[in-house]
Amino acid sequence: MLALALTLMLACDGGNTGVGGDGTTDDSGDTGPVVDEACPTITHTPIEAAMPLGEPIDVSAVVVDDLSGVFVVKLYYKQETTTTWDDVGMTLSGTDTYTAQMPGSAVGSGGMDYYIQAVDIDQNGCTLPLDGESDPFHFRVTAG
Numbered sequence: 413m414l415a416l417a418l419t420l421m422l423a424c425d426g427g428n429t430g431v432g433g434d435g436t437t438d439d440s441g442d443t444g445p446v447v448d449e450a451c452p453t454i455t456h457t458p459i460e461a462a463m464p465l466g467e468p469i470d471v472s473a474v475v476v477d478d479l480s481g482v483f484v485v486k487l488y489y490k491q492e493t494t495t496t497w498d499d500v501g502m503t504l505s506g507t508d509t510y511t512a513q514m515p516g517s518a519v520g521s522g523g524m525d526y527y528i529q530a531v532d533i534d535q536n537g538c539t540l541p542l543d544g545e546s547d548p549f550h551f552r553v554t555a556g
Contacts, residue, residue, distance in 0.1 A: 448479035451538035452530040462552040465521055469514040473528050473540070476508050480533035487512040488545065489526040497545060502528070523552045 456473040463469055475485050485502040498518060502510035514524065525548040531537040541547055 446479060448477070448532060448534040448536060450477075450479065451536040452477035452482050452485075452532050454485075454528055454530050454538060454540040456528055456540055458549045459526075459551040462554045463519065463524070465553050465555045466516045466519055468516040469519055469524070470511065471502075471514065471526065471528070472505070472509055472511045473502065473530075474508045475502075475510050475528075475530045477530075477532040477536075480536075482508075482510075483531050483533045483535070485510040485528065485530045487514070487526060487528055488548075489514045489518060489524060491518070491520040492523040492525055492550065493520075519553055521553055521555065523550055525550050 453476045454473055455475075456471075459469065459471070471487050473485065475482050482504075486499045487502055488497045488499045490497045500512045500514075502512040505511045514526070518524075525545075527539050527541060527544045527548040529537060529539045529544065539545075541549060
């Protein structure tokens with residue numbers, strides 16, 4: 413009898429499918445708002461090939477936040493020899509896919525560092541790579 417009661421409780425509480433657009437639930441028994449404490453998930457294939465000097469570089473990432481939704485996605489970039497980061501907003505260009513471009517004027521000799529930051533509507537933010545500016549992605553830049 414105890415096993416049956418536990419099974420029913422888990423089956424009834426196993427997933428909150430009654431979430432409304434305002435974050436509250438319907439008649440499923442849960443009454444509090446859904447709290448989003450997780451940052452968006454960022455998926456990106458790092459640039460590994462050497463890129464040409466002075467040419468714009470396209471960067472894309474899939475960014476998903478199932479609870480509150482994605483608010484803003486930014487690409488941060490800099491030449492490997494500088495300390496100042498530039499940023500550009502990434503634009504939604506397809507289902508969950510965000511794109512941005514490093515301007516060719518910023519792509520200098522040696523190499524480039526970059527990372528992606530995403531923030532959801534509830535202001536939970538993450539970077540990829542996880543340590544962002546302290547451990548960014550890197551690619552080489554070659555002349556001609």
